[in-house]
Amino acid sequence: MALQDYIRSRFFPHIWCVGCGHGTALNALLRAVETLGLDPSDIVMVSGIGCSSRMPGYVDFHTLHTLHGRALAFATGTKMSKPELTVLVPMGDGDALAIGGNHFIHACRRNIDITAIVLNNRIYGMTGGQFSPLSGPGVVATTAPYSTYDPAFDVMRLAVGAGASFAARGSTYHVVELQQLLVKAISHKGFSVIEVLSPCPTHFGRRNQQGDSVEMLEWLKANTAKLGSKAAEENPELITRGIFVEDERPEYCEQYERILEQAREG
Amino acid sequence: MALQDYIRSRFFPHIWCVGCGHGTALNALLRAVETLGLDPSDIVMVSGIGCSSRMPGYVDFHTLHTLHGRALAFATGTKMSKPELTVLVPMGDGDALAIGGNHFIHACRRNIDITAIVLNNRIYGMTGGQFSPLSGPGVVATTAPYSTYDPAFDVMRLAVGAGASFAARGSTYHVVELQQLLVKAISHKGFSVIEVLSPCPTHFGRRNQQGDSVEMLEWLKANTAKLGSKAAEENPELITRGIFVEDERPEYCEQYERILEQAREG
Amino acid sequence: MTNKTNNKIAFVQGNEVCAEAALYAGAGFYAGYPITPSSEIMEHMARRMPAMGRRFLQMEDEIASLAAIIGASLTGHKVMTATSGPGFSLMQETLGFAIMAEIPCVIVNVQRGGPSTGLPTQAAQGDVYQARWGTHGDHAVIALTASNNQDLFEMTVEAFNMAETYRTPVIVLIDEVIGHLREKLQMPDPDELEVVKRLRTAVPHGVDYHPYLPREDGRLPMSDFGDKHRYNVTGLYHNMWGFPTTDPGVIDGLIHHLIDKIENNLHQITRYKEYYLSDADCVLISYGCSARSALHIVKNRRQRGMKLGLLELQTLWPFPAGLVREKCSGAQHIVVVEMNMGQVVHEVKRAVDHPERVYLANRVDGEFITPTNIKNVLRVIMGRGV
Amino acid sequence: MTNKTNNKIAFVQGNEVCAEAALYAGAGFYAGYPITPSSEIMEHMARRMPAMGRRFLQMEDEIASLAAIIGASLTGHKVMTATSGPGFSLMQETLGFAIMAEIPCVIVNVQRGGPSTGLPTQAAQGDVYQARWGTHGDHAVIALTASNNQDLFEMTVEAFNMAETYRTPVIVLIDEVIGHLREKLQMPDPDELEVVKRLRTAVPHGVDYHPYLPREDGRLPMSDFGDKHRYNVTGLYHNMWGFPTTDPGVIDGLIHHLIDKIENNLHQITRYKEYYLSDADCVLISYGCSARSALHIVKNRRQRGMKLGLLELQTLWPFPAGLVREKCSGAQHIVVVEMNMGQVVHEVKRAVDHPERVYLANRVDGEFITPTNIKNVLRVIMGRGV
Amino acid sequence: MERCRLVFCGSGGQGIVTAAIILAEAAAIHDGLEAVQSQSYGAAARGGVTRSDIIISDSEINFPKVVQPNILVCLTQESFTQFYSILRPGGLMLLDSDLVEPGMRVEARQYKLPMQRTVQQEIGTNVVLNLCMLGALLCLRPVVTKESVLEVVKKRFSERFLQMNEKALELGWSLAQESAPSSGDQRGSAPRPTH
Amino acid sequence: MERCRLVFCGSGGQGIVTAAIILAEAAAIHDGLEAVQSQSYGAAARGGVTRSDIIISDSEINFPKVVQPNILVCLTQESFTQFYSILRPGGLMLLDSDLVEPGMRVEARQYKLPMQRTVQQEIGTNVVLNLCMLGALLCLRPVVTKESVLEVVKKRFSERFLQMNEKALELGWSLAQESAPSSGDQRGSAPRPTH
Amino acid sequence: MPKRTIADVRINSLWCKRCGICVHFCPREVFVSGEDNLPRVRALDRCTGCRLCEYWCPDLAIEVLIDDE
Amino acid sequence: MPKRTIADVRINSLWCKRCGICVHFCPREVFVSGEDNLPRVRALDRCTGCRLCEYWCPDLAIEVLIDDE
């Protein structure tokens, strides 16, 4: 199927701002789904609330736009009840890791075969630019006019610490790599987390001297490096991209099949 | 002050079962507080709901018995509003990491100077023996009659992944060590997590062939080893005890003082 | 039912009855988080569901539990979760989602003493208004209750039926006494009680399916996630395709639909029992565990010639005001018996012609209301002191 | 107030007024989680509090926000959080804790369209009953509202005063229109409005202090965590020392205390405004943003000689039923104007002598109710069509 | 059959509730009677006082709690102290003679039997104290038939524990057969709440 | 003073709301009038149609929304299409001639001024389009004094942006002075909701 | 590898939000920013068909048409 | 190091729940399980004053009294 066949084109142009990274992330995700040749009727996309969470409106899958922070909990029910479905969960950084942090770590722990896509713009976009648990210190936000002092989560460390069997980070500048990471994340049997560095020019860029989307992409280009690359080794300040963990661990729904068998046998 | 001066002896004997590890944990905690010579009027103990959460009733500190899973959120308000207080938060494994997981990771991230004591009995004691996110696979519980298949969190990995600056694990068999770990945890400037392996003979031991409290302590003796010890290296199956991380990181309330200054200056 | 014997009579706890009835009604998916005094429902499901090839899940909290069953309902399962006051309070936001997105599901609240942690192991009926108004924004809900095992079985099956019929969450509001009381249950035969199936759309693949367009009869056929119709589900105001809208006309239509589909079917939704009402000049109105004490005193006083009757409500929401008015029309005194500071009594006052004749017999100290407690109120009303 | 000028008149948004009033009342601690349409309250606090040496905290969610301010109230601070429907639904369990443990705190709910995510940026008044009944178990609450900046300032200060006086959470229930409307505010002088201080115990160290033993006048003096009196706070039923109990007598006493301390002070808690009521034969009853439209039509019709009056409620809970009955005693028609499917209208019907004369003028499509909408209802009532 | 109201009380681990369920189930399922059973726990999480109410009758049972039992069984001192006064005057009280020391006169037929000591000696464990108690009770007041109770016991216990429980039941029966009420005092000693 | 009802509409980034606040604040604080200001955003998260309502009056303002404005300012085509019809017949409509192409006749005094183009040329940025619009508006209909607006502008903007904004205001004023209504058509073209 | 001809690089002007990303980042500087900032293909012949612009575009507004022979 | 005499090892029988931990784990086997499983000190002279029993006791029921000279 062509890319156009995976979207609900009647709703385009989408509501995201000029140059919003979430659009590029959607672009990469669609190409990953296309690459995998998935049937849209086999895919469920579940989201919470936030700019990123508007993604389901644009894809022609089964789509479920839920509550702020709760997407993974809904998705767990969907997947457990019909394990043959491919379940994709785009989330904002606040959505995934402020209010939704508990469902995030429990999904990692269970290792249920869902792909969580954390669209990290380091800000609450939808509500107008409050800081998030991924903003990190020194960021100016509407709720941090004197700049933040809250330390940030490292999504990769947190996911791994919680037991995720696949964790990767990409950026909307590195689009081809991003698409490949998404292909791997979706193909992975078990819970996969993929963090996408996705600029919010409207609320983050403007307030934090990062400028518009072009400048923010330049920033991503300059401030990230491939995991294990020389650049990364030489400059530990750089944000690393790539696959942080890729383990084979028993998948949750498959484990439940074993319980079903055991129970049937008595 | 003597140990007896830190407790509300009128409520003893306490409500915990025969041989419950939570009693031993309380014992060690009181001795740690005694060792540090803290004034009980400077200590606030905040708990959630569960057997472990009954601890505040027995200590003659300022005590706050809150809601299941929310102790750290209440405690954060207490500490932020009066940073000179020593804030101790005993929690059950379900309390801390099932329903309370989000507050747990955010407290780790913020690095607020609170001591979280996770009384890990691998079961929901108070409600009668359902499994917890620390039970791990192969455990029989009232909600897992065919035995669990849910993977467990590793509290230490999770705490470190979330950014905790102090994380340690002890057991109620290794009581002297436990008291020392608690002294270090309370003294640590920043958020400290201490996981205490604390047997629940009533609901875990009985159902899982671990027997009574004596046998469960024998189990802890045989199945744990000091971090970095030869035993631990030789047998990776052993649960390790000791300090997993002890970092110096800016403390949250102190950081806020900086914001106050900045704001005052204009 | 582990201890079921011949003749399909079992001696079981209310909580087990509730779970077993859910299985009878076709519950294919359960997710929950334990809490006293509801945990036995979950524990029963944990034992029974895997053996029946159905799916059981313990979640990290009550919010996740309700979210998970909603996610599972959309793939075509009948679903349930159970909790008690504190957990039910936590569920309020997610409950509103299920109402807005019209997701069939059953939520059991085994009430205990509140507010807050309150009295975890003791009886109360303090969550009646919460069941109606706990989530934000205008909405309507269905809440059923029962006072004994046999009724509880039927009402739980009804809850599933109504959830499917009206595409809405249905609350089964029982209490600690009923949840933990063991008594007989005559287990119905497989076809004995009506079981409403999930209504699935007949619209073939390729033809536009409208998930939020009611049929002539008011029902909205569903399509399972994973089938060929792909649509959107959201907690925002939405149009007949399920996509967000801020069109005032569509919004107005949706909120009216959400309320009307329930309140206009009050008649079909109302379940109740009556005892000695035909000639009663004093009508007791009660529900759940309290109705047992009420019935006790009614029978007792009837033996002494007092014209006492009982209206036992099984549908609490939408409140059957017309029924109450009708049944109380000849009564000199109306006494609502409930274990709270007065909740259903307010609805009764609104329903009847003479609110000044409505009294409350209640108890709020954690102990089960006794026939003597009710008797004392009756004496006072009759002007005879206590 | 960033844009305050001479004469202390500012041109500001309702949300900023609410925040500024909280600071005036002495709020020393704020914790919150952003949500439309309340976020400006939090943002204003983020800017102002550090500069005043007070403490501001952004938490991980609404549950944590309310929990944090309760934890801070116990150390002796006046505290506040603000949210909107979805966040308020999430707070219900924790709200019940504050009620049970008698913790002074102020919770602002800037209402938006519900249920569920609903209409995040649009106006509604659908959370009135939720404010009363959202948490499980019996309880009582205070909820205040306002229709313009000046009143909002006063009501917010009152909310803090009542929270301290009655040791209870107080809900400030405004709406998107009021929260986002900019108009003048005459900023009161520092001593102009009464500010009730935290009442601290006079019991000296060493003498037994009873945190839950009301004084003669019904108030319960507090002691700060960190001071010399060490006591226990719990969400379980507890005795006068704050320790859990299952003693039926103590339980009964506590639940009655929690309700009576508020309902018996209805008179002191009631705030309202009235316009042209003395000779009105049609009384409009309204509150919050709707009251502005109601007042508009009242003034307009008065010019045409119609005897229309307005009772504007500022205290919604405990519901001032006596006041409503009194003010409506001479009215032929009573019209409740609100932006929901009918909430306060039910309370009004219960309050007045002739419920059949009570009508509802409402709007639920996300648009602000206009004078024309009300006029149309009035025409119908008068038998003149629309 | 006259309506029979029983209260069993003791501490958490003594199997009070199981005994109550067995009794009520025997009545309801095998003896064709109506029966309800419920329980309550004290404030303590575990190990506190446990109480179970049973009503057995040949007609419908509405109010399911026992206010004044005509049979009261106490297996700990604490539970005795808490509940002795609710027994209906002239009712039957069964105590374990080693676990409970009444200390005050109760207006009832009081039986004190060394049940725990006996099962410990004869079976080597006290986990079957509850069945022993049930055996004694049935001998003293045959509210249901022993056969019905045995039926329920058979269904509830696995092979491994079945024999032990059956034996305990018989032991209790024998103990009771040999006994006589230890206190025939018919006067009340303290005001009794009528609720 | 007659009650004046204004609606400003355009897209997210154009500073519509700021202009509205400045105008209303000038009236309320400096001209001793009553004023209310509110805004609403379209469904789109950002960049959609933004609308701000202002009422200015010498008496108390209760109903704060504008149903039929007597002044309507449109700065995008989309907002024009959505709102042109609510203008009160005979009212004043101000448009940016490069951003909006009316395409239909409106029963109003219509002013089309090249505001965006002018600020871009003269000041080198279009972020001050809103102040330019305000200047033009004040010249056409002096609902508040220019001095009051300048006071507010002074208070709101830092040194860095102040001059730019003042200049834009003046530019707008001049543009309007030179202009004449481009459409004097007094007949409505489409049914207009009266709300 | 088959020979590739770049048939066209199409911009959907209704979806394009004029962010300028394609203009700025195309490695071959195929685009210029046209009137109203709409990108315009100024040198199709320079295009290598790398599709990066297609991938980057946040609005799914670019289509690179390649004839594979 | 001053000479230490173990003055007493006291069991609070009202608090002790008879778990047997002290009896089982005391390295010097100072306790025996007495009547009703209440631990009884049978050999105070063997006690080294290590206090482990005091630390282990889940019920805070043991006090080891040491005279430091």
Ligand SMILES: Cc1ncc(C[n+]2csc(CCOP(=O)(O)OP(=O)(O)O)c2C)c(N)n1
């Ligand atoms: C329970 C609840 N609390 C708060 C909100 C308000 N809210 C909506 S989206 C959002 C955060 C958006 O930030 P993020 O998750 O990072 O997504 P983004 O918009 O940046 O893509 C918030 C706080 C809500 N809708 N529900």
Ligand SMILES: Cc1ncc(C[n+]2csc(CCOP(=O)(O)OP(=O)(O)O)c2C)c(N)n1
């Ligand atoms: C919101 C809410 N959900 C559930 C419960 C019921 N509950 C009380 S304690 C508990 C778990 C206890 O387990 P844990 O936290 O491990 O503590 P433990 O008792 O084992 O020490 C649960 C589920 C509750 N009180 N509140």
Ligand code: SF4
């Ligand atoms: S606000 Fe930020 S995240 Fe939201 S659409 Fe705009 S650029 Fe994207």
Ligand code: SF4
């Ligand atoms: S149930 Fe378990 S955790 Fe709770 S008191 Fe008993 S032994 Fe301890």
Ligand code: SF4
């Ligand atoms: S990247 Fe896309 S949206 Fe941006 S200018 Fe180019 S075509 Fe337009």
Ligand code: SF4
């Ligand atoms: S395909 Fe590559 S070279 Fe061609 S226009 Fe796009 S980015 Fe430029």
Ligand code: SF4
């Ligand atoms: S360890 Fe403590 S509770 Fe256990 S037997 Fe010894 S003294 Fe008693």
Ligand code: SF4
């Ligand atoms: S102090 Fe040490 S040696 Fe002495 S009794 Fe206790 S454990 Fe045994």
Ligand SMILES: [Mg+2]
């Ligand atoms: Mg974000």
Ligand SMILES: [Mg+2]
């Ligand atoms: Mg536990």
